[in-house]
Amino acid sequence: MHAQRVSVRLADGTDALADVDLRLTSATSLGLVGRSGAGKSTLARVLLGLQRPTSGEVLLDGAALPRRRAGLRRFRRCLQYVPQDPAGSLDPRRDVAACLTEPLRSLAIDDDHDSCVERALDAVGLDTTFARRRCSSLSGGQAQRVAIARAIGTGATLLVADEPLSSVDVGLRRDLAALLQHLHVDHGLGLLLITHDLHAVASVCSTAAVLHDGRVVEHGSTAQVLDAPTHPATRALVDASRPGALG
Template sequence: MSELRFEDVTVRYGTGRRAMNAVDAVNLTVPSGQVVGLVGESGSGKSTLARAAVGLAPLAAGRVLLDGKDMNRRRQRPAHRPLHMVFQDPYASLDPRMRVGDSVAEAIPRGSLTGTAERRKEVVRLLDLVGLDAHHALARPAELSGGQRQRVALARALAGRPAVIVADEITSALDVSIQGTVLNLVRDLQRRMRLGMLFISHNLAVVRYVSDVIAVMYLGRIVECGPVQQVLADPQHPYTRELLAAAPQRDGYAWDFAQDDGAVTEAEPPDPHHAPPGCRFHPRCPVGPLVNPERTACLTRDPSAGAADRVHTTACHFAAERPAPSDAPA
């Protein structure tokens, strides 16, 4: 059981005037044995943060720590890396020329098993763990369905004996009829093995189903983060409320924008190469300066600075303040 922590992580693409921070000074913790759901619209930086976690996207600044150890310092990289990723497209993440059993066996740490027979036995165990039969080990990815390929990808990730798994939109490429089965499998495996998990999705219903904590990302930054039930029942950031308003209404979680001060502002997302000053969401905010001109702080002051003092560590100047701890009874 291990804690994954992002400390001021920045990932930059390009150079000079065309440089863009796809992830900008992100702080996020995946507690040991818990699932953190990361949501946001396309282009918000979710997948880039996932790739940074496993070393596929170089960091411009900050650190990725697993149990306090920097995962991106080469001299500290262990032979067995306890952090594995499951990609969005299961077909692209598997070698089409290799049999499924060989792909899974390849991920087993060297020296952990002795002999071919033991490795084959472990492959069969892993396939059974994700609901596949032993004969699937002889198949190639093209001979399997999308759901079966994603199960193989999960088995391959588990073969590395990780402490934390990063799951990047693992159901978005699957048919709706298969998504529920894969989600049930993921939740069951996580609870049985007490794995930490960063679960990335743009589907709030999916995140609510599997996650303990939810983090909302917009234009490269985390704008709200807290226990999933609390965030969905009482969202503090206007962007979180917009995401909820766009989701199907059920269980009382959808936000009624009639409660806001103004109508939703119809606007295109800003150019990520030229992020707006102050609050990055202010050009689209339904309660910001476009609707309430007196809220000039949004135009110049970064709300991330005081996020720790607000409910759900919300990066919004007008979010509710975190209540002061009550005094202990005498």
């Protein structure tokens, strides 16, 4: 997937995004960081085909994203989304199996859905007994694993994860970060991790990009970006993440 010179202009004339150029493949683990209001969520909506850019385009295998909802099915099979709050994407009245099979039906996945559910649960470290558990009975960490399983159960090769670690405590955060890294390294899943947590980026992602006022101001290997920042916005993020920093 290639976000090619993507810009989004707001009604007041300001740019939520300006000439953003990023690539994501199955070999990529990219951490996108930036302060609140930098444009991270807007970029996620554009990449997912939920918002049209004012200029530029998003390409998948060299082809522009379809503009009609009906044409997005192939794209949705390749790219899936993990939200910050899994409770918002999992119906508490339904069991886990029902929540995991819903996207398989909507995307017309031609495979045995029970087998897809089992494989997805196994990939995120949950046994098959979770399939019959109600989503309302899940802990925060379990719900986030189920949300990840729901995304990868379609056979997606690219994953956009929007602050997936922010709703759990520190210990679970490490476990989920390790899971995302495992899915990237061992399952060949391309990962865009949108987060304010530089420690998660350092542990999960091989590359990092810093978004500031809608622009990518720094982009390179994670070590290069976080250990030797050159832009003031990056230096401010690094300083704020150090032990003892306020805010």
